[in-house]
Amino acid sequence: xxxxxxxxxxxxxxxxxxxxxxxxxxxxxxxxxxxxxxxxxxxxxxxxxxxxxxxxxxxxxxxxxxxxxxxxxxxxxxxxxxxxxxxxxxxxxxxxxxxxxxxxxxxxxxxxxxxxxxxxxxxxxxxxxxxxxxxxxxxxxxxxxxxxxxxxxxxxxxxxxxxxxxxxxxxxxxxxxxxxxxxxxxxxxxxxxxxxxxxxxxxxxxxxxxxxxxxxxxxxxxxxxxxxxxxxxxxxxxxxxxxxxxxxxxxxxxxxxxxxxxxxxxxxxxxxxxxxxxxxxxxxxxxxxxxxxxxxxxxxxxxxxxxxxxxxxxxxxxxxxxxxxxxxxxxxxxxxxxxx
Amino acid sequence: xxxxxxxxxxxxxxxxxxxxxxxxxxxxxxxxxxxxxxxxxxxxxxxxxxxxxxxxxxxxxxxxxxxxxxxxxxxxxxxxxxxxxxxxxxxxxxxxxxxxxxxxxxxxxxxxxxxxxxxxxxxxxxxxxxxxxxxxxxxxxxxxxxxxxxxxxxxxxxxxxxxxxxxxxxxxxxxxxxxxxxxxxxxxxxxxxxxxxxxxxxxxxxxxxxxxxxxxxxxxxxxxxxxxxxxxxxxxxxxxxxxxxxxxxxxxxxxxxxxxxxxxxxxxxxxxxxxxxxxxxxxxxxxxxxxxxxxxxxxxxxxxxxxxxxxxxxxxxxxxxxxxxxxxxxxxxxxxxxxxxxxxxxxxxxxxxxxxxxxxxxxxxxxxxxxxxxxxxxxxxxxxxxxxxxxxxxxxxxxxxxxxxxxxxxxxxxxxxxxxxxxxxxxxxxxxxxxxxxxxxxxxxxxxxxxxxxxxxxxxxxxxxxxxxxxxxxxxxxxxxxxxxxxxxxxxxxxxxxxxxxxxxxxxxxxxxxxxxxxxxxxxxxxxxxxxxxxxxxxxxxxxxxxxxxxxxxxxxxxxxxxxxxxxxxxxxxxxxxxxxxxxxxxxxxxxxxxxxxxxxxxxxxxxxxxxxx
Numbered sequence: 001x002x003x004x005x006x007x008x009x010x011x012x013x014x015x016x017x018x019x020x021x022x023x024x025x026x027x028x029x030x031x032x033x034x035x036x037x038x039x040x041x042x043x044x045x046x047x048x049x050x051x052x053x054x055x056x057x058x059x060x061x062x063x064x065x066x067x068x069x070x071x072x073x074x075x076x077x078x079x080x081x082x083x084x085x086x087x088x089x090x091x092x093x094x095x096x097x098x099x100x101x102x103x104x105x106x107x108x109x110x111x112x113x114x115x116x117x118x119x120x121x122x123x124x125x126x127x128x129x130x131x132x133x134x135x136x137x138x139x140x141x142x143x144x145x146x147x148x149x150x151x152x153x154x155x156x157x158x159x160x161x162x163x164x165x166x167x168x169x170x171x172x173x174x175x176x177x178x179x180x181x182x183x184x185x186x187x188x189x190x191x192x193x194x195x196x197x198x199x200x201x202x203x204x205x206x207x208x209x210x211x212x213x214x215x216x217x218x219x220x221x222x223x224x225x226x227x228x229x230x231x232x233x234x235x236x237x238x239x240x241x242x243x244x245x246x247x248x249x250x251x252x253x254x255x256x257x258x259x260x261x262x263x264x265x266x267x268x269x270x271x272x273x274x275x276x277x278x279x280x281x282x283x284x285x286x287x288x289x290x291x292x293x294x295x296x297x298x299x300x301x302x303x304x305x306x307x308x309x310x311x312x313x314x315x316x317x318x319x320x321x322x323x324x325x326x327x328x329x330x331x332x333x334x335x336x337x338x339x340x
Numbered sequence: 341x342x343x344x345x346x347x348x349x350x351x352x353x354x355x356x357x358x359x360x361x362x363x364x365x366x367x368x369x370x371x372x373x374x375x376x377x378x379x380x381x382x383x384x385x386x387x388x389x390x391x392x393x394x395x396x397x398x399x400x401x402x403x404x405x406x407x408x409x410x411x412x413x414x415x416x417x418x419x420x421x422x423x424x425x426x427x428x429x430x431x432x433x434x435x436x437x438x439x440x441x442x443x444x445x446x447x448x449x450x451x452x453x454x455x456x457x458x459x460x461x462x463x464x465x466x467x468x469x470x471x472x473x474x475x476x477x478x479x480x481x482x483x484x485x486x487x488x489x490x491x492x493x494x495x496x497x498x499x500x501x502x503x504x505x506x507x508x509x510x511x512x513x514x515x516x517x518x519x520x521x522x523x524x525x526x527x528x529x530x531x532x533x534x535x536x537x538x539x540x541x542x543x544x545x546x547x548x549x550x551x552x553x554x555x556x557x558x559x560x561x562x563x564x565x566x567x568x569x570x571x572x573x574x575x576x577x578x579x580x581x582x583x584x585x586x587x588x589x590x591x592x593x594x595x596x597x598x599x600x601x602x603x604x605x606x607x608x609x610x611x612x613x614x615x616x617x618x619x620x621x622x623x624x625x626x627x628x629x630x631x632x633x634x635x636x637x638x639x640x641x642x643x644x645x646x647x648x649x650x651x652x653x654x655x656x657x658x659x660x661x662x663x664x665x666x667x668x669x670x671x672x673x674x675x676x677x678x679x680x681x682x683x684x685x686x687x688x689x690x691x692x693x694x695x696x697x698x699x700x701x702x703x704x705x706x707x708x709x710x711x712x713x714x715x716x717x718x719x720x721x722x723x724x725x726x727x728x729x730x731x732x733x734x735x736x737x738x739x740x741x742x743x744x745x746x747x748x749x750x751x752x753x754x755x756x757x758x759x760x761x762x763x764x765x766x767x768x769x770x771x772x773x774x775x776x777x778x779x780x781x782x783x784x785x786x787x788x789x790x791x792x793x794x795x796x797x798x799x800x801x802x803x804x805x806x807x808x809x810x811x812x813x814x815x816x817x818x819x820x821x822x823x824x825x826x827x828x829x830x831x832x833x834x835x836x837x838x839x840x841x842x843x844x845x846x847x848x849x850x851x852x853x854x855x856x857x858x859x860x861x862x863x864x865x866x867x868x869x870x871x872x873x874x875x876x877x878x879x880x881x882x883x884x885x886x887x888x889x890x891x892x893x894x895x896x897x898x899x900x901x902x903x904x905x906x907x908x909x910x911x912x913x914x915x916x917x918x919x920x921x922x923x924x925x926x927x928x929x930x931x932x933x934x935x936x937x938x939x940x941x942x943x944x945x946x947x948x949x950x951x952x953x954x
Contacts, residue, residue: 016803018814047798052641053805062803063815068795070644071805072637073667079602079634083641083649084795086625087600091645091795109637112630311627315620322621327593330586330622331757335523336576337378339756 009043011036016066022057027178027204031125032064034181035094038188039067042092049092052081054101057132057206058125061096075106078113081120082307089308092192093120099140100130103159107139114168116307117196121188124161124201125178129210147209161201162285162299166278171302172198173285175295177218178205183229183296190298196306203294217294226289230297235268238293245269246292253283255292273301350565352411354419355513357506358436359428360397361390361404364506368426369406370752371510375523376410377577377754380567383410384719384863385579385752386418386937391607391691398460403435410517412566416718416863418751420939424516426509428452428483430461437471445477447512449505451484481552483508490548491541500538504545511549517565521546573756580719580748581611583755584652584678587726589622592648594727595734595766600647602627602638604657607690608746609680612652632660636677640664643673644804646794648730652678655697656687659704665739666705669829671804672781672790674733674768677711678726681745683935692935693747695859696910701741702888702917708826710833712736713888715743715859720755722748725885727763734768736836737789743887745860745909747937768792771800778802780813781825788832837889843897847873847880853951854901856927858884858914861938865907868943877951884914890921898925903950905930907943 014036022028039049049067053059055074062069068091072080081095102110102124113122129147130136136149140161144153165173172194176184184202191198203214217226228238228246236246243258245268256263275281281300287293324330355372357365366387373385388405395402409419421441427433427448440446446468453467463470468478487505494501507524514521525543532539578586592599601624603613617626625647629635636651643649653661658679668675681697683689701713712732716722722744729742771778771793778793778800793800802813808825810816845854846866857865862883869881882897884890898904906915907930915927930946932938 018803045798047796047801050645050795055806062805065803066801068801069803069805070641070671071803071807073663073806076633076637076664079629079637080641080644082634083600083602083627083638083643084645085641086627086638087598087642087645087647087649088795108630109634112634311625315623315625318620319623324621326760327586327590327622328760330589330619331576331760332574334576335374335378336574336757337380338574339380339570339572 009040009046011040014039014046014066016064018063020064021060023207025207026057027127027202027206028058028061028125030178030181031123031184031202031204032061034184035123035188037181037185038192041185042189042192044092044192048090049094050084051094051096052077052084053096054106055132056098056101058096058098059101075101075104075109077101078106078109078122082113082116082118085118085120086308086311089119089312095120095122096125097122098125099128099138103139103161103164111164111168114165114170114197114199117171117304118308119195119306120197121191122197122199124199125204126161126201127204127206127210128158128213129206131206131209135209160286161199163282165199166282166285166300170199171196171300171304172298173201173281173300174198174298175201175203175285177203177214177223177296179218180296187298190301194301196304217289226293227296228287228293230271230273230284230295230299232271232273232298232301235265235270237265237268244293253287253292273298276302351413352409352415353424353517353565354407354409354422354441355424355426356405356407356422356436356439357426357509358403358405358432359426359506360431361392361402362394362397363404363428364503365404365406365428368506368510369408371524371527372513373408373752374577375514375519376408377575378523379519380570381410381565382413382415382568382570382754383408384415384418385409386747387750389691391689398429398431398457400431400434400461403431405432405436410565412568415753416867417937417940420941424513426513428506428509430458430463430467433467433471434461434463437473440473440476443476445479445516446473447479447481447509449483449509450480451482479512479556481512486548486552487545490544494537494541494544496537496541500541504542507542507546508549508552511546512553515550515553521550570754571756575754575756577752578720578723578755579611579750579752580716580722580744581609581680581750582615583720583722584716584726584742584744585612585615585619587723588616588648588650588676588730589619589624590723590760590763591727591730591734591766593760594763595648595730595768597646597648597734597768598623598625599650600625600627600639600642601650601652602629602642603635603652604629604632606632606654606657608682608749609652609654609657609678611749612678612680632657633664636661636664640668640673640675643668643675644671644795648734649674650676650678652680654680654682655684655700658697658700662705665711666707666709667806668739669705669709669711670806672737672829673739674737674792675739676726676729676733676742677739678742678744680749681743683933689935691746693745693860693937694909694933694935695745695861696913696933697743698887698910698913698917701743708830710830710888712738712740712833712836713743714740714886715884716748717859717862717883717885719748719751719753723755731764731766732836734766735789736787736832737769737792738833743859748860770794771797773797773799776800779811780804781809781811783811783828783832787835788828834889837892840886840889840891842893843882843884843891845880845882845897848878849880849897850900851878851880852901853877853879853903853905853947854898855879855881855943855947856884856904856906856914856918857881858887858908861907861909864938864940864943868940868947871940872944872947877947879947879951887914887917895922898922903928905946905950907938909933909937
């Protein structure tokens with residue numbers, strides 16, 4: 001990345017001249033700030049960056065970035081981004097999507113990009129509601145939620161993003177909260193360095209249609225006790241006073257208090273984001289309050305061949321042995337005859 | 341090999357190989373066609389197979405056929421009626437009886453005409469007499485038992501032995517038409533490189549069939565078709581799907597761009613994706629998507645990133661791609677969508693041909709959403725129109741819908757191979773690196789085409805998308821701006837009429853009747869019209885390849901004829917389109933939706949009726 005270090009960027013270099021039109025107080029403002037900070041820190045030249053989105057409030061994102069951008073159609077950002085990355089692997093490709101865009105109408109593409117491991121960052125804004133269509137339940141809405149299309153309460157079981165990613169053979173999954181710009185920035189940087197599909201679930205607040213959806217874990221006064229920020233190689237300790245931790249008891253995770261019942265830091269699980277076996281990652285991604293703290297940070301980060309590298313590699317290896325080098329060769333290859 | 345009592349030179353002959361879908365009829369027909377092509381005959385082929393991979397054995401629904409029309413002179417169609425039918429079972433007789441020329445030859449496998457099979461095919465006792473074919477040249481060869489006999493000391497299992505029986509039939513047909521076996525034998529050696537025993541077994545069976553036909557003098561006299569007097573050059577046989585795929589590779593090479601295809605398998609279009617997937621030697625990037633929408637959207641992403649991007653499909657898939665075609669229209673990115681039409685609606689007759697996606701191609705999207713629509717008309721010109729579709733897409737920054745059909749996709753004909761140096765250059769309107777700030781929707785004055793800024797170029801960063809924008813690329817909800825942009829996009833497509841060729845009249849440029857066709861029914865229509873011209877009628881023919889925009893001389897051509905008949909394999913979609921575009925003319929129609937192309941006879945009958953004022 002010699003070129004990258006040569007470029008000195010500040011977050012405002014990534015701001016476009018379009019006026020941001022998200023509602024005042026929307027979590028998206030903090031998310032775009034964190035992304036711009038991460039890009040400035042990464043120092044990738046802005047002409048080498050492409051933001052691709054679908055439809056939804058979050059999907060206006062590319063218009064506000066001074067990079068290349070493509071605002072697509074509902075649910076299809078994943079596949080537009082796949083095409084961009086395969087066609088031009090030099091680009092740093094980011095997909096901006098929401099819970100409806102990625103997991104409802106785009107659910108099929110979502111599992112397939114994760115399975116293929118195309119090297120892009122997917123930032124999934126999860127506010128558990130449809131905002132742009134003004135307040136209907138989404139595939140991540142909690143069962144029982146009352147919305148315009150579920151006036152008697154939703155009867156659907158929600159998706160858990162992390163569970164879906166791991167189920168689709170995902171190699172990178174992280175979670176953050178919109179307002180936590182520092183943590184988000186770090187995650188975006190790591191996700192960009194990771195080769196392969198990186199899914200980042202951002203717990204995002206919709207001030208208009210689902211205000212306070214993540215408040216039980218996300219507000220300042222409770223977040224330390226109700227979330228666990230995972231760091232690779234570090235013990236899974238959390239709490240305002242760093243007095244709680246996770247242990248494995250039988251086949252389940254369990255929250256324990258340090259200094260009680262003989263538990264000390266030694267017994268606490270140490271996070272290994274690079275472990276290929278997804279067992280613990282799956283359990284961590286699925287932790288829900290109040291039984292557990294909600295896991296934040298990079299939950300899983302495993303290396304594997306990327307799709308676009310495999311495409312290029314296969315073409316290279318076929319071309320090395322090929323006797324057909326150009327179209328004229330192909331046209332005249334095989335059974336032909338001459339008329340004099 | 342062998343002596344012949346008498347050889348008759350024929351202008352043309354139609355042969356139909358027919359059997360259970362597991363009997364290897366497609367291969368048998370292909371080997372015969374290739375042998376004829378290498379000999380220098382002109383030819384046209386038509387494979388006709390069931391939708392089920394292995395439909396119930398012995399039933400009419402499971403019959404797979406391959407028809408080849410071989411001739412000395414210009415052959416435009418696979419022919420209506422067969423001179424020779426090879427029927428591997430009674431069901432094949434049932435499926436084809438009405439397609440044999442009176443007095444034609446029928447070769448069948450006597451061993452397969454068991455009571456059970458006869459009943460399965462829907463006959464009582466004797467298919468030949470029940471079909472009133474007794475006076476035909478019937479060759480009831482005990483193919484299965486002779487194959488078993490020929491290979492009895494060969495040590496193959498009975499199943500593998502019987503699998504070669506199609507080659508016995510092929511050997512017989514080679515004798516009938518005085519053909520050499522060397523091409524087919526070489527094919528066995530290549531195909532069974534790792535199983536030389538199988539290669540040998542197939543050779544033995546092929547020769548056994550040949551000698552059997554000679555021994556019984558299966559046909560007296562034997563037919564010979566002289567090589568065609570084709571223009572000088574190098575030739576090969578090609579089917580529409582491969583020609584389409586190759587046209588795209590040629591266009592990418594001319595434009596100096598990488599070729600990307602994003603597609604989902606669908607009959608009868610899969611051949612395009614398969615051929616391009618095999619062309620990694622030429623650097624083609626092929627992406628088998630999870631669905632039709634992913635196919636077109638990855639292609640659109642690749643187009644944004646600077647590739648020549650293609651997606652291929654058939655009617656139902658085109659329906660799924662509609663929204664993304666709208667996005668391509670809105671973002672003004674180059675993209676070619678191939679629709680290999682099949683009989684619809686819905687799943688319809690998935691392996692049969694039709695031209696019924698025209699309205700979908702022209703109008704099947706939300707909003708005012710014009711795309712360029714062009715259609716191929718023969719298996720080999722699929723190459724030319726794939727190339728042309730790519731050229732238009734790239735030079736005019738627009739999606740282009742290329743219509744092919746099942747009949748063109750699978751049909752083959754000899755093709756004079758072009759040289760790359762003779763194909764036109766392709767010059768996409770790449771953005772000037774100094775054009776800062778880059779305005780994505782700024783247009784050139786002449787063609788109204790925007791320029792193409794490929795991500796990666798410093799200073800040209802820009803955002804495009806499905807929302808309406810100003811020339812500068814800003815999202816705009818202004819009513820006047822929307823109306824302006826809608827008009828500009830339409831005008832941009834319309835202006836392409838300035839660089840497409842005039843429609844060509846086959847025959848005199850005035851007369852009593854003008855036959856109008858489009859796309860894949862060209863071969864049938866021109867054959868019928870030529871015959872009528874020879875019979876003295878004042879009839880001419882035009883075939884449309886450019887459908888939106890239409891060539892500029894259409895009115896001048898139409899007005900010189902007393903009557904116009906539009907012939908197409910649908911209920912009148914092109915006729916209705918012409919009624920919108922040129923309402924001053926009266927259009928009669930000839931339509932057919934049976935999953936099969938027209939026959940020459942039904943075209944002639946309709947034309948004669950109109951010509952004689954009935």
